[in-house]
Amino acid sequence: MRWTIKPKPHQAKIKELSQALQVDENIAILLLQRGIETFEQARQFFRPSLSDLHDPYLMKDMDKAVTRIEAAIASNENILIFGDYDVDGTTAVSLVSSYLKSYYPHIDTYIPDRYDEGYGISYKGIDYADDNGISLIIALDCGIKSIDHVAYAKAKNIDFIICDHHRPGDILPDATAVLDPKRTDCSYPYDELCGCGVGFKLIQALGQNRNQTIDDLIPYLDLVATAIAADIVPMTGENRILAKFGLEVINSAPRPGIKAMVQNLKKKVLTITDVVFIIAPRINAAGRIKHGNYAVELLSEFDLEQATAFASQIEIFNADRKDLDKQITQEALLQIEENAEEAKFTTVVYQEDWHKGVIGIVASRLIETHYRPTIVFTKSGDKLAASARSVKDFDIYNALEASAEHLEQFGGHMYAAGMTLKEENYSAFKDKFEEVVRETINPDLLTPEISADLEMELNGIDPKFFRILKQFEPFGPQNMTPVFLSRQVYDTGYGKTLGKDEEHLRLFVKQGDGDGFAAIGFGLAPKKMLTGNQKTFDIVYSVDENEWNNTISLQLKLRDIKENHE
Structure with a gap:
């Protein structure tokens, strides 16, 4: 592992922000590293609000998209919601179709078969639309490069609205509207939305047109948060707002499909990490092993009993996916070695x-x-x-x-x-x-890098410091869990290996005469030899909570350990 420390902001800026917010200088450093330099920016960061979301009509072609959808509804046209088979695509299809179905019945959905049709808009999907009297296709999380497909549809008198977030090519498809914040001619203030995020901006615009407020759209945010987490887009700006409020929906009033996937978990409160490692792989497993339609059915189902049956099917797909992934990884590693x-x-x-x-x-x-x-x-x-x-x-x-x-x-x-x-x-x-x-x-x-946000003394960690760190959530790219480096720590003699194969390491570390902290290092058992006999060593870690016997205490989650050469 290559250890690096992020550059420290200018001391005058640290002092100024620390005083303005009445926080520890280490907190001010973490904020400045995330581009937060003023009291107002800090307010938006710590207190995200749905009122801070941008006007959807700032997105190029949004007016055209809304006009075309409203015209389709007025003339009773059949509308097809088309999306990719991954988490971003299936959540986007569930989002837009369930929103439109709340006031208009002639809505159908289509997810291409990963094996038969491949990624993105397919000719088979367009033929399906043609065979079923569909005159408008809304494509989500795909389509920005589908120039030939859109032309093929146009020849059959089928219009397209593209909602994508991938980088466009030099030529855009000849669609009725192309919504993509990465368009060079689009001045939308935030261009890191995922596909489901672009779908949400579309229903936000449709909602405004129907005198709905953002509060009317909150029930859809569990889908948006799931897509943001799964698609690994930056956890900044609008994404962070949508993820935060979407997580609240997941934890308080999730749609039956999501509830069915998590109802047997012991965890009371799910974090964005749980969405990445528990919810997203299950949704993805449908398209990987069987068909993305299973995911759309699960996420669009409003009867809990039926959703639970769908979730059981998806659980089987996910178990199959795990077995395949393990087997193929072993075969690939062997190939690399050979x-x-x-x-x-x-x-x-x-x-x-x-x-x-x-x-x-x-x-x-x-x-x-x-x-x-x-x-x-x-x-x-x-x-x-x-x-x-x-x-x-x-x-x-x-x-x-x-x-x-x-x-x-x-x-x-x-x-x-x-x-x-x-x-x-x-x-x-x-x-x-x-x-x-x-x-x-x-x-x-x-060489894999561990990038520490800052070097600090262990005595800088206390419950108040951790309470503020918790408010940095939800974490994700460009707002990762803060990582710290502390030098010349030592184990008080309680170090031991844990786990079925003794692969994890548990220590109780101190620095000088300060208070000690329990520390857990997953997969770090081989580093135990660096920590014995009161030797000092350096650690990189994040700060976490540990609950044991109904008592919650702070602990260090070790990322790596190195010999101290000072």
Whole structure:
């Protein structure tokens, strides 16, 4: 692990913000690092309000989208809500369809089959619309590059409204409206919404048109928060507001589908981390193993008994997904070891029988072991399909763009992408991708980094400090859980390994003569040798709570331990 410490803001700024907010200087540093420099910015950060959401009509083409939907409703047209098969797409379809169905009956939904149709708008989906007398398709979380598909639909007198958040190409589809805050000609104030977030702005605009207030839309925010968490978009601005209020809905009045997924959990209050690791994988499992329709049915169901039956099905898909992901990861690791004769800047693996639904998860797993930009290929029809994942601070989308001569199609973000290519182009692509990454990546990025927000003394941690830290939630990209570095700590002699395979480490650490803290390090048992015999060592950690025998105490969640050389 490579330890880095974020730059410390200017001392005068620290002092000024600390005094303005009446908080500890360490809290002021954490806020400044997150771009919060004034009392008003801090108020918005600590007290997010739905009234701080932007006017949806600031988004380019929003007026056109609303006008077209209202015209469709006025003339009794059939409307199809089309979305991708992942969490962002299925939540977006559930959101927009259930909102429109609350006052208009002629609404249908369509999720493409991952294996038969692939990602994004499909000709099969357009043919389905044509066969069913549908004259308007609202595409969510996809479509920004679907120029040919939109033209195909237009020839059949089917209009499109695109709601996407992926980067557009040079040419936009010829749709009635293209809602995408990443459009270069769109001046919407926040461009990091997920697909479901763009869908929410659409229903917000439709609601305003019908004299609804934002309070009328709160019941839909559990879906938006789930998509924000799953799609790993920045936890800033509007996303943070929507996630915060969406989490409140998940914990107080979730829709039956979400309630059915979490009703057997022991946890009383779910965090954004629980959404990422408990709710999102189950929703995703439907599209990975069977079909994304199962997720839409679950999330749109208003009868708890029926939702519980859907959730049980999805639980089975998720168990199958876990087994597949484990098996394929082992096979991929073996393949990497067998080809380890030369040091590489990338990991690219392929096996024709790997399950297409889990290759994205496998790519993420491989990065945990071999920290490289990673692509996992499988056979899909007469082509190869792949999922790509990147390491911190490296833009894999740009690397794919530079290797695009060998690809049929690709799309995605800085850290995750998908692509297809002809089998005969696999070797050439693999070589080109390796060459591009080798020439453009800073070699330091190939060592995993732990970035500490600041170095501090353990005596700076107390209940008041932790109470303020809790108000930094919900955490996510660009607002991650604060990580601290403390030097020359020692274990008081209670250090021991825990877990079924003794893989975890529990310590009781002190610094000088100060108070001690229980500390837990998951997977850090091999570092125990650095902590014995009252030796001093350095730690990076976050601050957490531990509940034991109905007593809550602060504990340190260790990220790494290093020998102290001072």
